Amino acid sequence: KAGVTQTPRYLIKTRGQQVTLSCSPISGHRSVSWYQQTPGQGLQFLFEYFSETQRNKGNFPGRFSGRQFSNSRSEMNVSTLELGDSALYLCASSLAPPRRNTEAFFGQGTRLTVV
Amino acid sequence: AQKITQTQPGMFVQEKEAVTLDCTYDTSDPSYGLFWYKQPSSGEMIFLIYQGSYDQQNATEGRYSLNFQKARKSANLVISASQLGDSAMYFCAMRMGSGGSNYKLTFGKGTLLTVNP
Numbered sequence: 001k002a003g004v005t006q007t008p009r010y011l012i013k014t015r016g017q018q019v020t021l022s023c024s025p026i027s028g029h030r031s032v033s034w035y036q037q038t039p040g041q042g043l044q045f046l047f048e049y050f051s052e053t054q055r056n057k058g059n060f061p062g063r064f065s066g067r068q069f070s071n072s073r074s075e076m077n078v079s080t081l082e083l084g085d086s087a088l089y090l091c092a093s094s095l096a097p098p099r100r101n102t103e104a105f106f107g108q109g110t111r112l113t114v115v
Numbered sequence: 116a117q118k119i120t121q122t123q124p125g126m127f128v129q130e131k132e133a134v135t136l137d138c139t140y141d142t143s144d145p146s147y148g149l150f151w152y153k154q155p156s157s158g159e160m161i162f163l164i165y166q167g168s169y170d171q172q173n174a175t176e177g178r179y180s181l182n183f184q185k186a187r188k189s190a191n192l193v194i195s196a197s198q199l200g201d202s203a204m205y206f207c208a209m210r211m212g213s214g215g216s217n218y219k220l221t222f223g224k225g226t227l228l229t230v231n232p
Contacts, residue, residue, distance in 0.1 A: 056218065108159040109158040
């Protein structure tokens with residue numbers, strides 16, 4: 001059974017550009033969450049999607065957006081990139097909308113560098 | 116708001132010895148779940164073990180066990196018989212049980228474990 005697939009693995013972008021990251025969840029999983037990981041702030045929740053609907057959003061500016069498609073694949077977009085957006089972006093999938101005991105399966109992440 | 120604290124930025128252990136990684140949490144919600152994840156240098160977060168707030172017994176998964184002390188709000192991870200492949204970052208995380216945005220995973224800062232041969 002294939003795990004969570006994130007593409008691309010590495011990206012280098014210039015300040016002011018926009019970027020789109022992709023996440024394919026485990027087959028049959030309908031919930032996708034995104035997290036940003038930086039050395040300074042650690043792991044922070046970005047947003048969560050279930051059945052193409054954003055159910056929750058973290059405390060990030062509107063430059064960060066996402067969507068989920070009917071096949072449960074998800075994309076996140078960051079517009080007007082800033083140096084501080086350099087981070088490892090992790091996607092996690094789960095079978096159903098997360099509950100307190102829901103295990104999340106993570107991908108290997110996309111490492112974004114903004115120069 | 117919920118908070119996870121991992122006070123050990125780095126830990127060293129000899130191969131085949133046991134090691135305990137500390138995690139304390141803060142929440143007023145009686146319903147929550149606690150998770151431990153391992154993150155090797157490749158970046159992927161690997162689920163290790165789960166403990167529910169209402170679980171009476173400490174969770175165990177192979178060489179991993181969770182020392183859950185609810186009154187002290189601690190959920191320490193114990194790794195028995197350490198192996199070189201256990202060298203990685205370890206994160207403690209929590210999900211609340213009350214719904215809405217609280218279902219997100221809240222992570223601690225992590226502990227970097229190094230297993231020496």
